[in-house]
Amino acid sequence: MAAMKKVLxxxxxxxxxxxxxxxxxxxxxxxxxxxxLPVKHLNCHYLQNIECGAxxxxxxxxxxxxxxxxxxxxxxxxxxxxxxxxxxxxxxxPKPSPVELQIKGELDLSSFNPxxxxxxxDETDDNIYVFVVNHPHEASQVEIFRFVAEDTLxxxxxxxxxxxxxxxxxxxxxxxxxxxTNHFSFPNQALHFLTIILAMPMCDVVYYSxxxxxxxxxxxxxxxxxxxxxxxxxxxxxDILDHEVDVFERKKVEQLEYIKSVGVGSLCDNIEVxxxxxxxxxxxxxxxxxxxxxxxxxPPGSExxxxxxxxxxxxxxxxxxxDNGQVIMASTVAAPxxxxxxxxxxxxxxxxCDLR
Numbered sequence: 102m103a104a105m106k107k108v109l110x111x112x113x114x115x116x117x118x119x120x121x122x123x124x125x126x127x128x129x130x131x132x133x134x135x136x137x138l139p140v141k142h143l144n145c146h147y148l149q150n151i152e153c154g155a156x157x158x159x160x161x162x163x164x165x166x167x168x169x170x171x172x173x174x175x176x177x178x179x180x181x182x183x184x185x186x187x188x189x190x191x192x193x194x195p196k197p198s199p200v201e202l203q204i205k206g207e208l209d210l211s212s213f214n215p216x217x218x219x220x221x222x223d224e225t226d227d228n229i230y231v232f233v234v235n236h237p238h239e240a241s242q243v244e245i246f247r248f249v250a251e252d253t254l255x256x257x258x259x260x261x262x263x264x265x266x267x268x269x270x271x272x273x274x275x276x277x278x279x280x281x282t283n284h285f286s287f288p289n290q291a292l293h294f295l296t297i298i299l300a301m302p303m304c305d306v307v308y309y310s311x312x313x314x315x316x317x318x319x320x321x322x323x324x325x326x327x328x329x330x331x332x333x334x335x336x337x338x339x340d341i342l343d344h345e346v347d348v349f350e351r352k353k354v355e356q357l358e359y360i361k362s363v364g365v366g367s368l369c370d371n372i373e374v375x376x377x378x379x380x381x382x383x384x385x386x387x388x389x390x391x392x393x394x395x396x397x398x399x400p401p402g403s404e405x406x407x408x409x410x411x412x413x414x415x416x417x418x419x420x421x422x423x424d425n426g427q428v429i430m431a432s433t434v435a436a437p438x439x440x441x442x443x444x445x446x447x448x449x450x451x452x453x454c455d456l457r
Contacts, residue, residue, distance in 0.1 A: 217270030
């Protein structure tokens with residue numbers, strides 16, 4: 102009996118050691134912890150006024166660019182203590198510079214913590230609605246604003262729902278309707294971490310409208326950026342931990358049908374879509390170990406990728422910009438417009454680049 106107990110104990114220890122070793126290797130792979138990035142720069146300069154990051158940027162067809170800035174994320178470095186802000190920039194101006202948006206209405210600005218954003222233009226009256234993921238006190242909710250004048254957002258509505266428990270990004274498809282990604286599979290982060298270790302993709306995309314809220318797609322390891330094709334037929338989702346962009350087709354009652362995944366080889370955050378070409382632009386983290394364990398002597402780098410012909414049998418993924426953190430740290434978004442490119446970050450600065 103004693104000998105049997107020793108055998109079982111040895112087997113248990115061996116199994117635990119194997120599990121720990123597997124977990125270590127899996128996390129190292131997910132975080133691309135050994136990756137070093139070659140430098141590939143563009144003709145860029147820093148945007149004025151952006152000192153606390155620009156986690157998400159989106160641009161309208163008329164050249165108006167909206168920024169979210171000042172995100173505070175659990176266990177993530179930040180250079181700023183003040184609440185988050187929103188900015189607007191007119192890319193048609195001879196010398197474009199971000200202008201802070203004044204926020205009116207009943208919203209607690211002292212805890213404003215903006216994350217992913219989306220903009221919807223109502224074609225019936227040309228009103229512009231700005232959707233902002235907000236994390237006040239580490240909560241998860243969506244704010245809807247109307248853009249008025251040149252520098253004002255009027256707060257219209259705050260949306261919360263149990264299915265919107267860890268919203269990362271949104272794409273608006275109506276004045277009060279949107280798709281949203283959850284970056285955790287459960288509100289309990291420990292359970293979510295377990296799904297990562299066990300390679301069980303359980304995050305989802307949620308569809309919200311005033312009349313219904315439901316899961317539109319699942320099977321995602323960790324949902325991050327989300328956007329829509331120019332013809333409004335397809336939804337693109339960045340599965341940041343699987344290093345892929347998932348393609349879904351919109352079906353009846355706003356259900357999403359999985360089409361395919363495109364490997365990108367990096368931890369890609371937000372997705373912006375060129376409204377002319379349909380190319381996808383991704384702001385990525387080339388080595389998220391450096392992002393999690395921030396060291397100013399070895400800062401997290403930035404990587405901008407572009408996907409051409411994503412719906413073809415052979416999409417082309419290309420690196421358009423890369424930096425080792427000496428110019429810009431922790432890129433999250435790359436927004437193109439007429440030969441220009443805006444690059445935003447979690448907590449650092451933002452770049453205005455010339456693609457020509």
